[in-house]
Structure formats: C-alpha cells, structure tokens
Amino acid sequence: xxxxxxxxxxxxxxxxxxxxxxxxxxxxxxxxxxxxxxxxxxxxxxxxxxxxxxxxxxxxxxxxxxxxxxxxxxxxxxxxxxxxxxxxxxxxxxxxxxxxxxxxxxxxxxxxxxxxxxxxxxxxxxxxxxxxxxxxxxxxxxxxxxxxxxxxxxxxxxxxxxxxxxxxxxxxxxxxxxxxxxxxxxxxxxxxxxxxxxxxxxxxxxxxxxxxxxxxxxxxxxxxxxxxxxxxxxxxxxxxxxxxxxxxxxxxxxxxxxxxxxxxxxxxxxxxxxxxxxxxxxxxxxxxxxxxxxxxxxxxxxxxxxxxxxxxxxxxxxxxxxxxxxxxxxxxxxxxxxxxxxxxxxxxxxxxxxxxxxxxxxxxxxxxxxxxxxxxxxxxxxxxxxxxxxxxxxxxxxxxxxxxxxxxxxxxxxxxxxxxxxxxxxxxxxxxxxxxxxxxxxxxxxxxxxxxxxxxxxxxxxxxxxxxxxxxxxxxxxxxxxxxxxxxxxxxxxxxxxxxxxxxxxxxxxxxxxxxxxxxxxxxxxxxxxxxxxxxxxxxxxxxxxxxxxxxxxxxxxxxxxxxxxxxxxxxxxxxxxxxxxxxxxxxxxxxxxxxxxxxxxxxxxxxxxxxxxxxxxxxxxxxxxxxxxxxxxxxxxxxxxxxxxxxxxxxxxxxxxxxxxxxxxxxxxxxxxxxxxxxxxxxxxxxxxxxxxxxxxxxxxxxxxxxxxxxxxxxxxxxxxxxxxxxxxxxxxxxxxxxxxxxxxxxxxxxxxxxxxxxxxxxxxxxxxxxxxxxxxxxxxxxxxxxxxxxxxxxxxxxxxxxxxxxxxxxxxxxxxxxxxxxxxxxxxxxxxxxxxxxxxxxxxxxxxxxxxx
RNA sequence: GCCCACUUGGCGGAAUAGGUAGACGCAAGGGACUUAAAAUCCCUUGUCCGUAAGGACGUCCCGGUUCGAGUCCGGGAGUGGGCACCA
Numbered sequence: 001x002x003x004x005x006x007x008x009x010x011x012x013x014x015x016x017x018x019x020x021x022x023x024x025x026x027x028x029x030x031x032x033x034x035x036x037x038x039x040x041x042x043x044x045x046x047x048x049x050x051x052x053x054x055x056x057x058x059x060x061x062x063x064x065x066x067x068x069x070x071x072x073x074x075x076x077x078x079x080x081x082x083x084x085x086x087x088x089x090x091x092x093x094x095x096x097x098x099x100x101x102x103x104x105x106x107x108x109x110x111x112x113x114x115x116x117x118x119x120x121x122x123x124x125x126x127x128x129x130x131x132x133x134x135x136x137x138x139x140x141x142x143x144x145x146x147x148x149x150x151x152x153x154x155x156x157x158x159x160x161x162x163x164x165x166x167x168x169x170x171x172x173x174x175x176x177x178x179x180x181x182x183x184x185x186x187x188x189x190x191x192x193x194x195x196x197x198x199x200x201x202x203x204x205x206x207x208x209x210x211x212x213x214x215x216x217x218x219x220x221x222x223x224x225x226x227x228x229x230x231x232x233x234x235x236x237x238x239x240x241x242x243x244x245x246x247x248x249x250x251x252x253x254x255x256x257x258x259x260x261x262x263x264x265x266x267x268x269x270x271x272x273x274x275x276x277x278x279x280x281x282x283x284x285x286x287x288x289x290x291x292x293x294x295x296x297x298x299x300x301x302x303x304x305x306x307x308x309x310x311x312x313x314x315x316x317x318x319x320x321x322x323x324x325x326x327x328x329x330x331x332x333x334x335x336x337x338x339x340x341x342x343x344x345x346x347x348x349x350x351x352x353x354x355x356x357x358x359x360x361x362x363x364x365x366x367x368x369x370x371x372x373x374x375x376x377x378x379x380x381x382x383x384x385x386x387x388x389x390x391x392x393x394x395x396x397x398x399x400x401x402x403x404x405x406x407x408x409x410x411x412x413x414x415x416x417x418x419x420x421x422x423x424x425x426x427x428x429x430x431x432x433x434x435x436x437x438x439x440x441x442x443x444x445x446x447x448x449x450x451x452x453x454x455x456x457x458x459x460x461x462x463x464x465x466x467x468x469x470x471x472x473x474x475x476x477x478x479x480x481x482x483x484x485x486x487x488x489x490x491x492x493x494x495x496x497x498x499x500x501x502x503x504x505x506x507x508x509x510x511x512x513x514x515x516x517x518x519x520x521x522x523x524x525x526x527x528x529x530x531x532x533x534x535x536x537x538x539x540x541x542x543x544x545x546x547x548x549x550x551x552x553x554x555x556x557x558x559x560x561x562x563x564x565x566x567x568x569x570x571x572x573x574x575x576x577x578x579x580x581x582x583x584x585x586x587x588x589x590x591x592x593x594x595x596x597x598x599x600x601x602x603x604x605x606x607x608x609x610x611x612x613x614x615x616x617x618x619x620x621x622x623x624x625x626x627x628x629x630x631x632x633x634x635x636x637x638x639x640x641x642x643x644x645x646x647x648x649x650x651x652x653x654x655x656x657x658x659x660x661x662x663x664x665x666x667x668x669x670x671x672x673x674x675x676x677x678x679x680x681x682x683x684x685x686x687x688x689x690x691x692x693x694x695x696x697x698x699x700x701x702x703x704x705x706x707x708x709x710x711x712x713x714x715x716x717x718x719x720x721x722x723x724x725x726x727x728x729x730x731x732x733x734x735x736x737x738x739x740x741x742x743x744x745x746x747x748x749x750x751x752x753x754x755x756x757x758x759x760x761x762x763x764x765x766x767x768x769x770x771x772x773x774x775x776x777x778x779x780x781x782x783x784x785x786x787x788x789x790x791x792x793x794x795x796x797x798x799x800x801x802x803x804x805x806x807x808x809x810x811x812x813x814x815x816x817x818x819x820x821x822x823x824x825x826x827x828x829x830x831x832x833x834x835x836x837x838x839x840x841x842x843x844x845x846x847x848x849x850x851x852x853x854x855x
Numbered sequence: 856g857c858c859c860a861c862u863u864g865g866c867g868g869a870a871u872a873g874g875u876a877g878a879c880g881c882a883a884g885g886g887a888c889u890u891a892a893a894a895u896c897c898c899u900u901g902u903c904c905g906u907a908a909g910g911a912c913g914u915c916c917c918g919g920u921u922c923g924a925g926u927c928c929g930g931g932a933g934u935g936g937g938c939a940c941c942a
Contacts, residue, residue: 044942084942157940168940216859220937223858298938302856423939430940500942538936541859574861575935617935647867647880651860653935655867659881667880670895711871720869723879730879798875803923805875843922849874851922 008672010636014762018117026778027064027119029075036072037528038064039508039567041536041544042079046086047105049112051576051618051656052537054628058644059573059718060535061118065758066713068119069782075528076119077511079126080106084500085168088434092466098434099462102129112629116637117761119778124514128436128503135457136510136519137503138439140555142450143520145440147558149195152448155427156270158296159187164470166431169297186292191429192438192496196550199557200225200421203549212533212569214651217541224542226422230254231406232338233415235265235315238323244276249315249326252337252420255347256409257401260390261365263355264343265315266308266329271339274328277311284309284328291330306331306354318414319391329354337420345380352380365390366398426547428499433464433472435497441482444490452485458493471495504544505551508534508566520560529561530568538572545570571716574653578624580613588623615655626656638760639665645718645759667726668763674733675770680746685772689747696789701731702748703789709755710785718759725756746771751783799824800851806833817844824850 021027040060043053064076087098094101106127113120126133144150158167162180166189171178196203204225207218233256234248249265267273269291277284287309295301307330314323324342331350332341345355345362355362364377366385387393392408393401409415429438437458439451451458461479464472473479473495484491508531512524536544548566555561581589583603593604601610618625631640643664648654691699708724729752737745750771757764757777768777792813797820799807807829815823821844824830834852841853 041942046942081942086941166940169938170941172940214860220859224938226858296940299856302938304856427940432940499940501940504942537942538860539942540937542937543939544942577935649868652868653861657867657881660867663881666894673895717869719867720879723869726879796875800874800923803874803921808875841922843874845874849923851874853922 007676008669010638010762011633013766014115014117014637017762017765018114020765020776021117021119021778022122024776025123026776027074027076028121028123029073032073032527034072035075035528035532036067037075037508037531037533038067039077039511039531039534041534041540042081042504042507043109044081044084044086045102045105045109047108049109049628051578051626051628053113054116054640055576055644055650055654056535056537056573057113057116057118058641059571059650059716060533061116061641061761062645062713062718062758063533063535064119065761065778066782068778069754069758069780071781074119075511076121077124077126077514078113078118078120078122079124079507079511080109080128081500081504081507082106082127082129083435083497083503085432085434088432088466091434097462099129102434112632115629115632116641119761124511126507126510126514128500128507129434131457131459132517133503133510134436134459135517137436137498137506138456138458139453140506140520140551140560141439141498141502142453143558143560144194144554145450147554149198149554149558150428151193151195152190153193153425154188154190155193156186157189157191157431158184160184162469164468172296175293183293184296186296189429189431191427192494194426194428194502194550194554196426196547197421197423199550199553200227200423202553203423203546206549206565210565210568210570213567214570214572217538217545217570217572220541221546224423224546228254228420228422230418230420231256231402231409231415232418233318233342233409235318235324235342236414237326238314238316241313243280243313246273246276249273249340250338251340251342252418253342253344255344255402256405256415257387257393257396257398258344258347258365259317259319259342259405260393261344261346261363262317262324262342263345263361263363264325264327264351264358266327266332266341266343266354268332268334268339269328269330270334271328271332273311273326273340277313277328281311284311287328294330301331301333304330306350306357308354308358310358318409318412325360327354327358335424336422346377347380347382349380349382352377363389365393426499426501426550428502429496430499431471431474431495432497433460433466435500436503437473438494438496438498440494441484441491442494443484443487449484455485460497473497501544501547505547506555508548509561520555525561525563529563530565533569533571534567535571535573537575541572571650573650574648575617576656577615577653578618578626578656579615580622580624581610582613583608583610588621590623591626617653618656631661635661635665636668636762638763639668642668642722642760646722647719649719650716667729668760670733671729671767672763675749675767678742678745678749678770680742680772682772684743684746685750685774689743693741694744694747698732698735698744698748700789701728702751703785704728706751706755706783706785707790710782713758722759725752725759728752753777754780754783795847797824797847798849799827799830800849801833802853803851813847815846817846820844820846820850 038060040056064074068074082102087102090096090101091098158172160167160177160180160182162182163177167177167184172184175184176182177184204222204227207221210218230253232250232252234250236248251265269288274288278288295304308327311326311328313326315326317324343351343354345351345360346364347366365388366381367388368383368385384398387396387401393404396404406417437460439458441449441451443449461476464476466472468475480493480495482491482493509519509525512528513519513522552563552566556564581591581594583589589603589610594601594610595604603610616622616624639661643661646664705724705728709721712721712724732748735745753764753767754777764777794810795813797809797811798805799809809827811823821842837854839852839854843851
C-alpha cells in the first residue's frame with residue numbers, strides 16, 4: 001500500500017463514528033409524525049455472523065438511513081430468535097447449558113453486528129428466550145386458546161427409538177436418525193395445533209392487497225394455501241362389506257364431472273376404515289406397519305412408488321350402482337380433504353398410474369373439443385372438453401357437468417359442493433426443552449387449563465439433564481408436577497414447548513413495546529404497523545411469512561390488535577455464494593488453503609491436486625465460508641458494505657470474490673485521497689454555489705446522478721445506485737473548478753456525500769467533515785433533482801432499415817412525426833442507402849427511432 | 856415429484872413503456888511513472904471476417920407475435936429456493 005493509503009485508517013474512522021452515533025442516540029425514535037418501520041428478519045444466534053447476515057443487514061440499513069434522510073421517523077430495531085435446536089444440540093454434544101451457550105453467542109454476534117455500523121436502535125433489543133418475551137408470548141397463547149384457536153389433536157411425528165425423542169425432518173437422513181442411526185418410525189402424538197385453516201380464506205384473499213410484495217412470494221403462498229373447489233360425496237359401502245357400522249366412505253373430488261370414469265376408491269393408511277380393517281387383517285396391518293416406516297416429507301411421498309392394497313371391500317357408484325373396489329393407498333393423505341379419494345384414471349395422472357399398476361379399468365369420460373377419432377389414452381387427460389360415456393352428462397362441458405353432478409348429489413342427499421384447502425393446521429408442539437413453555441396444566445379432574453396470568457412468565461427450569469435422551473422437561477418432576485393455583489388440585493404441566501415459528505410470528509410487534517409489560521391493544525401498533533419494509537431471505541417465503549400473517553389475523557379477530565397484515569412491503573434478498581473446492585480424494589478444501597502453481601491448484605500443506613467445483617451458498621460443511629469478522633477487520637465495514645451492494649442486484653445470489661472486495665476498497669481509498677487533497681476554506685460550507693457560475697455540465701451530471709441514485713434506491717436496485725455514484729465520482733475526479741471558485745464543486749461533492757452516506761456511512765461522515773460541514777451527514781436531507789437540468793436539447797435518433805440499426809443522427813428534440821420524416825429522408829446517408837430502392841413503409845417514433853421497411 | 860424464481864462478454868451485471876445491447880465494476884493486455892516491484896494514472900477489450908474503412912453474427916435452446924424482441928407468447932434445457940419439526 002502506498003503512503004497516502006495508510007492515512008485511510010478504517011478502524012479509527014469506523015470506531016469513532018459508531019461511538020458518536022451511539023452517544024447522540026441518533027437512531028432512537030424522537031417522534032412519530034412520519035413513521036417508517038424498517039425490519040430485517042432477526043437472526044438465530046449461532047455465535048458468529050455470516051456473509052448472509054452482512055448482506056441482509058446492509059440492505060436494511062441502506063433503506064433505513066435513506067428513509068431517515070428523506071425525513072421519515074425511522075424505526076429500525078434488532079433482536080434475537082434465540083430458542084431452537086442448535087442450543088440443545090450444543091448441550092448434548094458439548095455439555096453446555098443452552099442458556100449459557102445462547103447468551104454467549106448473542107454477546108459475540110452483537111459486537112460483530114455493531115462493527116458493521118448499522119443504524120439500529122439497540123434500546124429496543126429483544127431476545128425470544130428472555131422472561132419478558134416468554135411472558136408476552138404466553139399471554140398471546142392463552143388468548144388464542146380461550147378463543148378456541150388452539151386445540152389438541154393426534155398427529156404423526158418422527159420417532160427415534162434409541163434417543164427416545166422426536167426428530168426434526170432434517171435430522172432424519174434416509175429414514176435413519178442422524179445421531180443414533182436408528183430406523184425412524186412415525187409415532188402418533190397428542191399435540192397442540194393452531195387453527196390457521198380457519199383463516200385460509202382471508203389469508204388467500206388478502207394476498208391481493210399486498211401490492212408491495214414480490215409476485216412470486218404471493219404465488220407460493222397461494223399455492224401453499226391451495227384452494228380447491230369440488231364436491232364431497234358419500235359413497236355407500238356394499239351391504240355385505242359393512243364392518244363395525246362403517247357403512248359409507250366420504251370422498252372429496254375436484255372433478256365431480258368425471259364421476260362416470262371412476263374405477264376405484266382409495267383411502268389413507270390412517271383413515272378410520274383402514275384402522276378398523278387392520279384389527280382383523282394381518283395383511284392390512286402389515287401394510288400400515290410398512291407405511292409407518294416410509295416417507296415423512298411431502299417430497300418423499302411424491303417420489304416414492306405408489307402402492308395400494310385391495311381391502312376386499314366395495315363401495316357403490318352413486319349413479320350407476322356399479323361396485324368400486326376400495327384400496328388403501330400410500331399416497332392418499334388423511335390430512336387433506338376427507339382422507340379418501342375417488343379414482344378416475346383417465347383424467348388424473350396419479351390415478352392413471354395406479355390403475356395401470358393394479359389393472360383397473362380406465363374409462364375416458366372427457367374428450368377435448370378437437371379430436372373426433374377415438375384414441376387410447378397413454379396418459380391422463382386433465383384438460384377441458386366434452387363429456388362422453390357419462391349417461392346424463394354426455395355432451396356437456398366440464399363446467400356444466402360439474403354443476404349437474406353437484407345438483408343431483410344434493411338432490412339425492414349424498415353429496416354437496418365443497419371447498420377444501422391444502423393448508424393444514426399449524427402443529428406448534430415441540431417435544432423439546434429449549435423453547436417457550438406452553439402455559440397449560442392438566443388438572444387431576446381431567447380439565448385442561450391455561451395457567452393464571454399472575455404465574456406468567458412460566459419459565460424453563462435451569463437444572464436439566466440431557467443425558468437421558470428425550471425431552472428433559474418430561475424427566476423433571478419438580479417442574480412437571482404442580483398444583484392448580486385456583487383450586488389447589490394436583491396438576492401436570494404441559495411439557496411440550498412452542499415451535500420457534502411462534503416466537504418469530506409476532507416479534508415485530510414486540511419491538512414497539514420492547515421495554516414494557518404490554519404488547520397488544522397498543523396504539524403504537526397502529527402507528528407503526530404494518531411494517532413498512534420487511535427484508536429477508538426467500539427461504540421464508542411461505543412458512544414464517546404465512547404464520548406471521550395468520551397471527552395478526554387471529555389477534556385481530558379477537559380484537560387484540562387492529563391491523564390486518566404484518567408486513568406492507570416485502571423484499572427478499574438472494575444468498576451469498578462462494579466457490580467450492582475439492583481435492584483428489586473428494587474432500588472439501590478451504591479456499592485459503594489453496595495455492596496456484598503453474599496455473600494448477602494445489603493444497604498448501606498436503607500438495608494434493610485441487611479442483612474448482614462451483615459457486616454455492618456459503619456453508620461450513622462445504623468449507624466455502626468467508627468470515628465477515630476478518631473482512632471487516634482487514635478492509636473495514638464500509639468496504640464490506642459497498643462490496644455487498646455493488647454488482648449483484650439484491651434479489652439475486654451474490655458471488656463472493658476477493659477481487660471484488662479489493663475493488664470496493666480501492667474505490668473508497670481513491671475517494672478518500674481525492675477529498676483529502678481538496679483545499680476548501682473554512683467558510684465554504686456557508687456559501688452556496690452561484691447558479692450562473694455553476695457550470696451546466698457539472699450541474700447536469702450531478703442532477704442525473706441524484707435522479708439515478710434516488711430512483712435506484714426507491715426500487716431496491718442498490719447495485720445501480722453504486723454504479724451511478726461511481727460514474728459521477730469518475731467525473732469529479734478530473735473536474736477543474738473555474739475562476740478559482742470551488743463553491744460549485746463543493747456543492748456537488750456535498751450532495752454526493754449525502755447520497756453515499758446510507759451505503760458507506762462512516763466514510764461519508766469523514767468526507768462531510770473534510771468539506772468543512774459542522775453537523776453530521778447522518779442528519780442531512782436527501783438532495784433533490786430538478787427536471788430542468790435533466791432535459792437535453794438534442795437527441796440521438798436511430799435510423800433502422802427493416803428493424804436493423806443503420807445510422808444514428810443527432811437531432812433537435814421535440815420534432816413532430818412529419819418533421820422527423822422530412823429530416824431523415826433528406827439525410828445524405830439515408831439517400832445513399834435508399835439509392836435504388838423504395839421504402840414500403842415508414843415507422844416514426846419521435847425522438848427515438850425511424851424504421852424504413854424495404855422489401 | 857410438486858410449487859416458485861433465475862439464465863445477457865472471460866466474470867458480476869446495466870438497459871423507463873417492445874425502440875442505440877453490454878452502463879458501472881472485476882479480470883486480462885498494452886503504455887506512463889519507478890533502479891525494480893507494489894501502488895497509482897492513461898489506453899484497449901462481445902465474437903467472427905478484414906491491413907483498414909467497413910461488414911456479418913450476437914442476450915440458454917427451438918418456435919411464434921411485431922416494422923422492430925434481452926424485454927411479449929408457446930415449448931424445452933440447465934441452475935437455485937421451498938415442500939409443513941432447520942431457522
């Protein structure tokens with residue numbers, strides 16, 4: 001580094017301004033006249049920030065500082081999503097208490113985050129594992145419980161018989177427990193559910209009002225909720241097949257029109273009829289046993305081969321009375337519809353595959369409008385068409401037939417029109433220690449009751465033992481056995497804790513009352529919510545965002561809050577990726593362990609040949625992480641921030657590169673050196689550049705820059721904003737002030753510094769000082785552009801022949817079509833081109849393009 | 856498997872509303888400064904043909920709409936995210 005570069009001491013500069021901002025409490029709320037709530041998804045305290053954090057928090061900070069400069073009262077808080085499995089895994093593996101582990105991690109991460117210079121109001125810091133947060137969350141739980149929006153039901157969980165505990169899906173690898181290696185089975189547990197399906201309709205419909213959300217997220221939510229309009233119908237079971245009074249099976253279908261193409265009925269393995277059959281059939285019993293060992297996720301289910309077992313029972317077709325064989329099938333979900341489907345092979349691909357496998361009849365009942373010839377189907381036909389082979393439905397369209405079938409079903413009293421959602425109720429029970437305790441007791445008289453408000457918060461016991469496996473709360477009699485405070489009766493506490501999605505589904509409300517005892521029914525919520533701009537990863541597109549929307553609607557429905565959506569604007573940023581390397585043995589290699597020798601990559605210590613794989617999301621296991629802490633240490637926060645913002649558009653993945661960070665550093669140092677060489681006298685900041693003396697070229701370029709940066713920031717194109725700022729910097733680097741008066745340059749530079757301040761805030765404060773300004777740049781108003789400086793008198797007119805560019809002619813702006821045509825046709829080059837041809841057509845877009853069509 | 860997104864030079868990317876493709880940057884090459892190197896500064900850089908002037912081609916692939924397509928429509932390929940107990 002050269003001598004002059006050494007002057008740019010990022011550690012000194014950044015530390016200095018971070019302290020100043022904190023001393024002046026610059027980022028705490030002074031009033032709420034013009035509120036703007038900026039929120040980034042709060043992190044899980046893993047212990048160290050990673051590049052993904054640096055990216056998302058930089059994006060949020062740019063917005064927060066930009067809005068602040070625009071005169072908004074910006075709320076920009078930060079907290080910790082501090083319950084969850086990793087703390088418990090650390091407890092099991094390293095014998096450290098989850099609370100201590102978490103606390104230490106938060107301390108570390110907070111220091112790291114602070115070194116980034118983000119404009120957080122740390123006075124409002126919250127942590128979901130703290131008593132105050134638990135207390136408020138338990139209040140919410142009880143309110144929802146009392147409103148019948150929380151209930152208990154049986155559902156399946158992944159059971160590890162060796163660890164004697166429930167495993168998360170990600171802890172089950174190829175059907176085995178990740179630690180124990182035991183074969184995982186489904187186990188039926190009585191668990192707590194939140195009635196999100198009661199809100200399926202508003203959750204779906206209100207998506208339309210979220211016009212500041214990315215379209216793809218809304219589509220994903222819409223598909224997740226999955227509204228289906230169809231019919232529910234009651235199929236009689238053949239009289240001599242009736243068992244234990246089960247004389248019918250209820251099915252849901254979205255295609256009642258295809259009823260005459262039905263050839264079988266399939267029920268879920270956990271359907272009540274299957275369970276009844278299992279009592280008397282070894283075959284059925286075995287089938288269900290196998291099913292319990294099979295897939296757990298929907299992905300597995302879709303990929304697994306479709307299997308069925310004929311039950312020897314038949315149901316009766318509602319119209320032609322033909323018998324329909326009943327199968328138990330592994331692909332039928334008890335959680336969707338009625339847990340039973342009517343199979344129409346010709347018009348549903350899954351049914352088609354199933355029919356082929358079990359030799360069931362395939363009857364086509366819809367033919368598309370065009371085909372007249374009868375052809376054998378080689379796959380299911382799900383399109384529109386005309387009904388055939390369907391008795392009274394023949395010649396109807398699909399829509400007409402649907403209505404007709406529903407009408408007749410209703411008339412016969414064996415069915416009706418129905419709407420089903422794919423969305424399932426939210427299972428909020430976790431058989432784990434490190435989560436928010438569920439404030440419920442089971443009293444000895446059989447009553448299930450919420451605990452008294454005076455007992456809140458119900459905290460976790462600290463003296464727990466992880467060595468026995470399972471949930472430590474189960475093995476903690478002192479905590480588990482209690483009494484009912486009202487009656488004095490004996491009671492047992494609920495030992496399940498809450499899903500951490502519950503914690504994160506309302507935290508944005510807690511920031512508003514971070515230091516008080518109440519949350520809900522607060523006028524602050526109306527003032528600040530919905531969050532004006534929420535920023536986070538696309539991986540949360542469905543679950544976290546849908547659960548948050550649900551909690552708001554649920555609390556609204558019981559008059560606890562009066563907002564209807566949590567997040568007005570949503571922005572989803574891409575991931576941070578980095579190249580991965582493997583050696584000849586297929587082992588992942590850290591990039592810093594690689595040296596280049598004669599353009600071949602080898603490992604520094606082992607000398608083994610290394611090859612570049614591809615750029616992937618940074619992860620510890622693939623050894624392609626770059627530690628932000630050392631980057632900030634070596635290059636500074638502003639350099640890291642500028643790098644994060646340059647090049648890649650925020651919504652796309654960003655590729656980490658060493659040359660990229662070097663490039664950002666070079667830019668900052670260059671700016672720094674330029675400013676340091678300027679000599680302004682002490683009174684310069686008080687003089688405004690005389691408009692007449694302010695050369696039009698500098699003014700024009702400045703206003704172009706203001707326009708471009710403002711519009712780019714407004715549309716989240718931060719990379720374009722950086723490009724515009726660099727472009728103007730390239731201009732002023734070589735600018736020579738006229739007449740020994742530098743007030744024009746001073747004014748332009750001042751505005752440029754304000755514009756770069758949200759991106760590189762520490763640097764901007766220093767530059768502001770160099771420009772002899774007294775106040776902090778963080779308190780400056782955003783510059784405005786004036787249209788009169790943006791218009792150009794001349795414009796480049798493109799002359800095309802058959803749509804291909806041939807010429808560019810500079811013309812005066814604002815000519816009419818007629819004038820443009822005359823101008824072009826009189827142009828010597830155009831005359832030359834048209835020499836021996838005539839044009840057949842001329843298209844004129846004034847000030848832009850003229851296209852001559854010659855054939 | 857299902858749902859969603861993305862694909863533009865050697866690389867990251869830019870391109871109001873369909874109207875000059877490649878802004879800004881990285882890398883590379885050449886030059887200046889230097890005893891030398893680093894740093895810095897200047898120039899060149901989509902591909903192909905051509906000494907040049909200039910020409911042809913070019914936004915993942917195939918097809919369509921249009922005077923005109925990176926942009927709109929249909930089909931396909933590849934990559935990434937989610938799939939309900941990771942957060």
